[in-house]
Amino acid sequence: MSTTIEEINGTNCKTYLLVSGTEAALVDPVRDRYDTYRQLLATRGLTLRMVLETHMHADHLMLNRAAKEGLGVPVVMHRESPSPLVDRHVQDGDVVTLGDARIEVIHTPGHTPDSVCFRVEGDVLTGDTLLIGGSGRCDFPGGDSGAQFDAVSGRLFALPDDTVVWPAHDYKGNTSSTIGREKQTNARFVGKTREAYIALMASLGLPFPEKVQQSLQVNQSGFETCDVSFPQVSDVAALDRVTAPDVAARLRAASPPLLLDVREPEEFVGELGHIEGSLLVPLDALEHRLPKLAGYVDQDVVVVCRAGARSASAGAILRRAGFRRVFNLEGGMLAWVGAKLPIQR
Ligand SMILES: [Fe+2]
Secondary structure (H helix, E strand, O other): EEEEEOOOOOOEOOOEEEEEEEEEEEOOOOOHHHHHHOOOOHHHHOOOEEEOOOOOOOOOOOHHHHHHHHOOOOOEEEOOOHHHHHOEOOOOOOOOEEOOEEEEEEEOOOOOOOEEEEEEEEEEEEEEEEEEOOOOOOOOOOOHHHHHHHHHHHHHHOOOOOOOEEEEOOEEEEEEEEEEHHHHHOOOOOOHHHHHHHHHOOOOOOOOOOHHHHHHHHHOOOOOOOOOOOHHHHHHOEEEEEEEEHHHHHHOOOOOOOEEOOOOHHHOOOOOOEEEOOEEHHHHHHHHHHHHHHHOOEEEEEEEEOOOHHHHHHHHHHHHHHHHHEEEEEEEEHHHHHHOOEEEE
């Protein structure tokens, strides 16, 4: 049985319907088209099995808790995703099954730390990693143009040339391309060294899109109801950020802050280790653990993750729950280790 891929938004911002037999997955659904998706699935007699997100989006509202519960299916994202609504965290090489189809996860960080591409038979959904004749910007928090170059040239361009490319965005009316065509014609990559690519991406000077901060705050907190509009979320104030040396200094003070590490348990004891005295509460368990943290509502809490994105989500959850003094460790454990501060494993 073959798998079909169809773009169903008809706009620059693309959502794909993946179908195998009567089973379906939505890739990068947009919140304001939730009703359309439900109707489409019902009309075609399809059973939705999952929502796949190629990365944490900054340009549109992703499904929130209410929409997710309405669809009643798990949300699949990379393990470094800062979204608190993920049910299944995947990593490079994982395979997700839909009907008879095998969906292979390729971790392609760069646009965001949690960017992945989904390879399904002879097709690859490339998110904002590889666009038709372009690539996703790398200037948002956590972006890394060098990593993106490695991911595209080393991983995606290693796929067979006839693999069909389906990007998450296109601004020129294109629908799909192939790996072979992108290898030959994509000006971002043709004849470019890694250094040249990094320089090119740094020189783009793209305007910071409107609403990016609001979209990220809503997508990362996951709390809003289905009919949210942008002005209502302005109460999610930006978190205060602290640098790694500043946190180290505060830990030596008379009343040190609570360090709340929201990574996965393997990361806590992994390569980057953790800061001595940290309390481990993985992001997706945070809401359930809030009652146990109640004693800290008026104290300083520093939230920590790998690069600072998941901790921003955790901070938003704590703020919503009434914690008054929440700080985000800027750059996460990467910055802590980069500053040569001590770790434990
Ligand atoms: Fe994006």
